[in-house]
Amino acid sequence: MADIEHVVVLMLENRSFDSMLGRLYPDDPDYRGLTLNEYNTFGNSGFGVWNNTGMTPATACMPDPDPGEAFTDMNFQLFGTSGRSDDVPPTMCGFAENYVTKAKGAASAVMHYFTPEQVPMISTLAKAFGVCDCWHASAPCQTWPNRFFAHTGTSLGYVDNKTFPIPFRAPSIFGRLEDCGKDWRVYFHDMPQSMLLRDVWSLATSHYRFFSQFLADASQGALPSYSFIEPGYFIDLFDNFMPNDEHPPHNVVHGEKLIADVYNAVRNSKCWKSTLLIITYDEHGGCYDHVSPPPAVPPDDNVSEPDNFSFNAYGVRVPAVLVSPYIPPGSKIRPPPNTDGSVTPFDHTSIIRTLRELFDLGDKLTARDDAAPSLAGALSLAAPNNDGPPSINPSLVQALPAVLSARAAAAPNSMQESLANAAANLPLSAPASDDAIQAGVTPTSAGYPTVALAAASATARTNLFLGVSTKHS
């Protein structure tokens, strides 16, 4: 078994597998990418997958406006007008119609895909190491449920961001690492969504660091056993910082730079030979993907209200790239078949499963991560020989002041609004012990008309909670 001592996860936002990596291997019939024959219909029109050459800001921000991503939207995207059914596989036919009716956008926008040349960072790493073309979001739900699945193996029955009580009480992989004496850190840019987990509150001040610290830790060969990196969800006008989470309509070029920064830091770290880097996205965010999500093992007995969804199905495929010197170049990483010949796809709980396996963290968190295939099988080289590119160099993009101001004045997306609301309900400082943590409260909506105001709430309260004064401290 590969000698992995460090696992680094970078989880970006709201892109489907087809939209980012669908044309990575266009001539390989074994690769589950786009054939360019895929389409959706709306009214009497068909909308095929498409791409435009070049990489203008407009292209890099597609789809714009943000597609619908609530549970009801996703059901429509997967099942069309017929609605969710446990008996019929999703037909993936409702993306275009949902986008037109919900987001009021041009139908073709959600059918757009990027070529490898347009997203060279993730594409380069996918080819230099391994790409998972069978990694699904854990549930056909919004960001928070899927991110909580990545941390805890469940969303406790919640399907939409704004409905979650804060703190989220499910035991997390961070708590398990702590219990087992393994070091871990969350590196973030503005407000870490994972900070809403109950079992990290009393540990937050010592385990949450700004992203700049990740670069320093990697440089010094001081990466912890588990690093979870959260992108910047908000614009920061004070630093001319555009969100690098790739959440539509945020420019993917900024996310590409984040991918490059993370890879370059890990690749040039003393920890490189013993590190597994996982780059993935929380959910598809309304972007088209042609593969129907298969059924899934429910994590627990919780069901959503009023939809009565038992989390017995995965979400849409999301991009996932594994990077390690133990992974052969050009790998197409797929889960091994089960004993009955069926295949359980990778999902976010595969991260939990892999961590449990690599670091001997004990029993499952939920039935979902118990059933999830481990990623350890991708580490197939006998020795860490695949060093990949020494570094990857993203194109430098500096947003114009007018663009920055316009983005800051726009209405926040669901993720941003939910984070700001949650931040407003955070304690003024992290509780010193678990006993001091009060019961969960569903955040009251404060109402943030602009991204800038939502960002002010999120970052100011995060800094208070963590006891830091500025972004770079």
Add this chain to the structure above:
Amino acid sequence: MNKESAQRSFGLFILVWCVVAAISQAAVPVTGQSAPPAAESKSVASTSAPAPSTDGAISAPAPKEPGSVQIFGLVDGPSGPLISGKDKANHDIQSRVGLNGKLWVVLTQPLPLSPDKYALFMNGTEVKGLEPALDGSYQSEARATMHALVFTLQRNKNNDSFWKDLLGSVAGMHVPVVVSLGEQSADGKSARPTIVGSGVAASSFELEVIGFWRLIFALAVVVAVISLVWGHARTRTTLRNSYLPQIKPSQQTYSLARWQMAFWFTLIFAAFVGLFVVLWDTNTISSQALALMGISSGTALAAVAVDVMKDSPADAANRGLQALGLKTYADVLRVQQEIADRKTELAGLETSESDARHGRHGRSPAEERRKQLQIEIQDRDNILRTYNANIQPFLTQGWFKDITTDINGTTIHRLQAVCWTFTLGAVFVITVYRTLAMPEFNGTLLTLMGISSAGYVGFKYPEVNS
């Protein structure tokens, strides 16, 4: 050094000679009171002729030899007391005769030649370029009529250096002068002092360098300008950068370029006013002084151009604050007031809450309002926290630190500009004091100042973008 003491020191630095003179004048009345001993005058030949009495009354002259003309005394008009000699307290008499005044040289007997054949000597040096003397008759207090020569103490290009030598480097408001006369040679170009006082006191007087009211006027003008420029600097953005309009004016950082500009403006203005009231001349600004003002103005202009040339951290902060609804400092005050208002209302609600809760189920209207107020207070508090976190790099850290540092700390190009400005400023003040003229800096010194300023502007470009 804090900013207040720095400004105070600077102001005192400029006014030092005026202040010394003012103190001296304040202690001494215009005439007839005690005064510090005058500086020793340049020696001239003295005679043993009897001096006039100390009260100015004229007794009969007693020439040393018959036919020998001597200076009996000095006056400032056809009658009145002598301005030469000593007063009753045996102090030098502080005259009112100064530049552009008329000096009456009272003689022991009429002169053999016409008045225009005589030259005036002060401290043994001929005062060239004066208009020919006029004949005058002096009526003494003893009602004796005596012959006098009347000279108008004009300053022109022929005697400019003489007056500057005489009036420069003075420690008070008067300078001691010993007067003598001499017959001009046949060609009218040279003369020797041959007619001297009947005693040293008879031909000695205290030439007025600057009148008391003129000094007061000059001080008032200079102090007014200094107050306008430097006094405003404490509370307004006259000498500050104004990078962020959301910051209180008194907390903005000081601008090196603006400070330099104000420094030279103040020095040159004060020198101009000072020279005007002493020399009564408006043509005192040298081309080098103009060059210094030009360099400082050009530096300030270039610094502003650099500031607006490219998107800077200040621009980013400004955008960020504007996005939060904070366009000016008034908006910050408004948000603070909104928080205070809501806290006041919240306190009132909490007082009456227990009454409202009785007999009610669920949230009372007061509870609903309280929750709403808490959220509104928190949102505004978040805005202010963001504001306070992001304005820190743009707050003043004191005058000296502001002008010698950028966002990354002390910089050599700023230190260099400050040092050379102070050095040349000191040279400027000393030169004006000693020569009663603005200095004629040579080209090398001006080039040095130019290089220093250019270096500052050049290094400011990356500084703005750091």
